[in-house]
Structure formats: C-alpha cells, structure tokens
Amino acid sequence: MSGPRDTVALLRRAVADHPDVDAFVEADGTRLSYAGWDSAADGVAAALADRSVRAGDVVCLMLASSIRYMVCYQAAMRLGAITTGINLRLGAVEIESIVAAAQPRIVVVDPDGPRPPAAVPTVAWAELAEWAAAPPPALPVLRPEDITVLCWTGGTTGRPKGVMFDHDNMRAVAAAAGALSTPFDRRLSPLPFAHVGTMTRAWDEISRGITTVITPARWTAGEALRLIEAERVTVAQGVPTQWELMLRHPDFSATDLSSLRLAASGGSRVPIDLIERLRAVLPIPFINRYASTEAAVITGSVPGDPDRVVVETVGRPGAGVSLRILGDDGQVAGPDVVGRVQVRSPAVMRGYWRDPEATAAAIDAEGWLAVGDLGRLGTDGNLTLVGRVGEMLVRGGYNIYPVEVERVLAEHPAVRQASVVARPDTVLGEASVAFIVLDAEANPDELRAWVRDRLADYKTPDEVVVVDEFPTTAVGKVDRRRLAGRATSLAR
Numbered sequence: 001m002s003g004p005r006d007t008v009a010l011l012r013r014a015v016a017d018h019p020d021v022d023a024f025v026e027a028d029g030t031r032l033s034y035a036g037w038d039s040a041a042d043g044v045a046a047a048l049a050d051r052s053v054r055a056g057d058v059v060c061l062m063l064a065s066s067i068r069y070m071v072c073y074q075a076a077m078r079l080g081a082i083t084t085g086i087n088l089r090l091g092a093v094e095i096e097s098i099v100a101a102a103q104p105r106i107v108v109v110d111p112d113g114p115r116p117p118a119a120v121p122t123v124a125w126a127e128l129a130e131w132a133a134a135p136p137p138a139l140p141v142l143r144p145e146d147i148t149v150l151c152w153t154g155g156t157t158g159r160p161k162g163v164m165f166d167h168d169n170m171r172a173v174a175a176a177a178g179a180l181s182t183p184f185d186r187r188l189s190p191l192p193f194a195h196v197g198t199m200t201r202a203w204d205e206i207s208r209g210i211t212t213v214i215t216p217a218r219w220t221a222g223e224a225l226r227l228i229e230a231e232r233v234t235v236a237q238g239v240p241t242q243w244e245l246m247l248r249h250p251d252f253s254a255t256d257l258s259s260l261r262l263a264a265s266g267g268s269r270v271p272i273d274l275i276e277r278l279r280a281v282l283p284i285p286f287i288n289r290y291a292s293t294e295a296a297v298i299t300g301s302v303p304g305d306p307d308r309v310v311v312e313t314v315g316r317p318g319a320g321v322s323l324r325i326l327g328d329d330g331q332v333a334g335p336d337v338v339g340r341v342q343v344r345s346p347a348v349m350r351g352y353w354r355d356p357e358a359t360a361a362a363i364d365a366e367g368w369l370a371v372g373d374l375g376r377l378g379t380d381g382n383l384t385l386v387g388r389v390g391e392m393l394v395r396g397g398y399n400i401y402p403v404e405v406e407r408v409l410a411e412h413p414a415v416r417q418a419s420v421v422a423r424p425d426t427v428l429g430e431a432s433v434a435f436i437v438l439d440a441e442a443n444p445d446e447l448r449a450w451v452r453d454r455l456a457d458y459k460t461p462d463e464v465v466v467v468d469e470f471p472t473t474a475v476g477k478v479d480r481r482r483l484a485g486r487a488t489s490l491a492r
Contacts, residue, residue: 006142006167008078010206011038021184022211024067025231027223032067034209040132041074045139047131048075051123053105055080055140058150060104060120062086062095062113064217065193068125071132072108073193073202077148080140081105084150084162085194088114088217089474097159098152101353144168150353151196153293162353163293165200172346174204176297176318179287180235180264186211187235188228190219190242192474197266200296200347221245225255232259239476240270244416247277260284262303266291269403271410271417272311279307290314290383292371294362297321297347299383312407313382321345324368325377333376338386338401341375342368374401391480393422393430398458400432405451405459409434412450414442419470419478420461423487433487434461437469463490 004010011034019035032040053059059076061083063069069085076083084102086095092114099107099116107122109115116122144167152160174181181187181204189212191197205212213231215224225246228236238246243265246252263282266289278286285303288310292298301315309315317323324332325339333339344367351359363369374392375385386392386401393400402420409418417437425431436447444464452460465486471479 005144006146007148007170007202007206008074008142010203011041011074014206014209018184018209021209022186023205024070025211025213026067027214027216027227030067032071034206037071037074040071041078042136043132043134044071044075044128045078046134046137047123047128048081048106049079049137050131051106051121053079053081055146057081057105058084058102060084060086060099060102060107060116061194062088062107062109062116063125063193064088064110064113065189065191065198065214067214068129069193070212072125072128073199075128078136078139078142080142080146082147082150082164083199084152085192085199086152087192087194087474089192094160094474098162101160101162102150142167144171147350149199151194151199151293161355161358163196164350164353165296166350167203169296169347169350170200170203172320173200173296174207176320176345176347177204178300178318179262179285179303180289180300181205181208181210182234182261183208184210185234186213186232186259188213188215188224188231188233188237190215190224190238190476192217196293196296197291221249222251225249225251228260229256234259235262235264236260237264237266240265240274241417241476243278244274247274247281252281257282262287264289266300269407269410270311272307273410273413275307275310286310288314290385292373294349295343295345295347295369295371296349297345298343298371299323301382309382313378313384315383316381317343317383318345318347321347323377323383325375326370335379336376338374338376340389341371341373341383341385343371344368391421393432395425395430395432395458395462396428398456400459402432405432405434405455405461408451408454409436409447409461412442412447414438414440415447417470417478419480419483421480421484421487423463423484423490425462428462431462432459433463433465433483433490435465435467435470435483435486438466463487465490 023037025031149165151163263286287301289300297318299315322344327333327339405420406418416439422430471482
C-alpha cells in the first residue's frame, strides 16, 4: 500500500504540501489552516492522554459542528481512540441511549450545551483548548484497520446502533467521491458533524486539500447564501428543502454564486420543479447522492446526467461499489424488478458496535450489506428507490411503494412536498395517506385525481392531508414515523 496508511499520517503529509490552506471556516470568519489543525490536535491529544484516554477508548463529542469538534476528532484519532459524535438536536432519551451503548472514556461538552448522564466523565472544550500549543504525547502506531469512527443509526425504528469505520473505510470513501470532490474545493457543509456524511469524509477532504465551510447549527437560507459568496464556495450541498428555501430567499438573486461549480443533494427525492428552477438561475451541474449510515458511499448521479436521472433515480454505483437487488425469493433480481437493495464495497462498515449478531444479520458471508431500502436497477445501471423495507404498504392485497406516489404528487404544480404513509383499515388492511405541503391552492380531490390519471387506481391516496410543514428528524429528513402516527389517528 503506497502513501499514508492512516488518516493522521495523511494530515501530516497535507501539512507538508499545503500548510496554509484553510481546513475549516466557521460562519463568523474564524478559520483553521491544515497546519493549525495538525498542531492543535497534537496538543489536545496530550490533554486527552492526561485524562487517561488510550487506544481503543471512545471519546464522545457533544459539541456543535465547529472547528473545536474537528480538532478533538483528530486528537482522539492520533491516540488510537474512537471518536463518536452526538447530534445536539437529539432528545435526552436518545442521548442517554447512545452514551450507554458507547461507554465513552470521556465526553467533551460545550459550556452551555447538553450534558450526558451524570455518571459519565466530562471535560469542557475550554479545558482542552488550553493544551492546544502543547507538544504531543507518545503516540501509538496506527494501523489501517483500526476503528476510528463510531456513527449512530437514526433510531427511527428502534434504539440507535453504533456503526464502526476504520482508516481503510475512509480511504474507500475518498476513492468513490467522484465529481463531489476536486483538489482545493471549498465545500459548504450543512450536515451535523456527528453524521456519517462528515465523520467518514476525512480522507477525502485531507487528501484533496478541501476547505469545509461550516454553516451555523441553526441553518438558514440567508446565511448559507452569504457564506457561498463570502467564502467563494465551489460545492454547495443541501437536502432539497434547503435548496428550495435558498431559491425562495429574497437575497438569492443578489448573491454572487459564480464560484460554484457543482450543486449537490442527498437523503431525499429531488422534485423536478426544483431542478428546473435551479437550472434556470444556476447553470451548473446538480447531482443527487445516495448512501446510508452503514455504507458511506453507494450511488450518485454525475454531471451531464439528464434531469430524469437526477429526479427519478439516485444514480449509479460509485467507484469500488457493487450493487444488486434481491427478490422475495432470495435470488438476484433482473432489471426493473423491485427488491431489497444490497451493496458491497470497501466503504461498508466494519460492523455494529459490540453487536456481532446484528452485524451478521446485516452483512452476509460474502460481504453483501442489506441496506434496508427497496429499489430496482434499470438497464442503464441507475438505481431507483421505492421506499424503505417496512414502508411498503399493502392495500387490499396490492403493494404500494410510497416513493412512486410521492414522485407523481410532487409533479403537480401546486405541490411543494409530498409524503405517503400507511394507516390501518378494517376492510383493506392498510390505506394510504398523503401528507402535502402546498405552494398554491389545490383541493384533495384534485390531487387524488392527479395520481389516478397517472398510476394504477389502487395507488391513489385514500386521504390527502394538507399541512404547513413536515416534521423532521435530527438530520433534516422527513420524520415518517411521526407522520405515520398522525395517519393512524385518522383511522376509522
């Protein structure tokens, strides 16, 4: 294996090559160079070692997405410790569950931020920051297979599970970055740093000298636009809702967006109306990416793909990624047959934290990971998702995939967002309920007729409920569990 074998050695090389390049920039203009990141991480590693952190220990970060978060992340890594982050939007019960499962040696906290359960040792960031100029402690020899990151599943179907990644995983994520990463990009980062989308990207960012521009913890469209212009951002990322809010913001037309070379989205279906309006005012490629907590890279569209691919699919497998669809009979399905999505690649997790049984259930003997999504592969190699396993509803014996109905509803000119869930029905078994956020006036009968004219009649929503906005999870996705609860309350 040529070149650096671990992420810390990679950062040392980056410091030698481009020490003064910004590694991180915060919204208030505070910035940290690659040399500054490396030096501060050495000092904070000494502070953590002084608090008995050793190789294999878990260091838990209850910090906002920030420079201090990434300094702690690198500090723990060079000690051979495992970094886990907690999204500060999580509730107390969720935080308690993660801390109990992770059993961290220490938790790093902000002065005014949430705290873990009282019995867990904590240290304030300010105490660690005092060591930033200190020399490094004696550091262990790191191996590519050392676990370095522990991420957590969303917990929407049960208690969160810890997902382990090592240095080799992060190297694989970088290899599959594709159009999303070019040397010395300046990338706007709207995701919480505790998310797998940040925690596994260190090799990608360091190896290419990428600058991460950090949006405030409370994301706003106006601040995102300001940062794109002020920091000459080249790659802007956001879920479709964030792009919609930026387009609608009064400052959009006056913002200098000429530095952008690429717009990207992920984690949700991209409405065709959004793509068309973006293309009219922002003539750059727009790509859509798909991954999961357990597989940090799966598929993505690429610049030059037609809008149909961006809107209807999540693109083709990334470099080094194999993909297949497993039918109900357990056999590999042919083109355009709906089944369970499975992925195999060096970017797939090493397993669930202290849960070999769950790991064996998720990854088979040949290394195929069952992602938990339902989809179909087209003859062109593009993957179309139709829903999560367990989200498919059976209405009177007919299978309905929510994503298919949502896509048709979103094509209606009055619809901004649509989400379809099941509710119990004494006659049909399950009925479908479409929750809708509108841009213009439309009545439920009109929207039901819109679907009926385009899909099989049994796919027409039994009820259409107009809402002002959708509930969201801690990472900004639509909280389908809460919508399903509301739909259940409608059952007769």
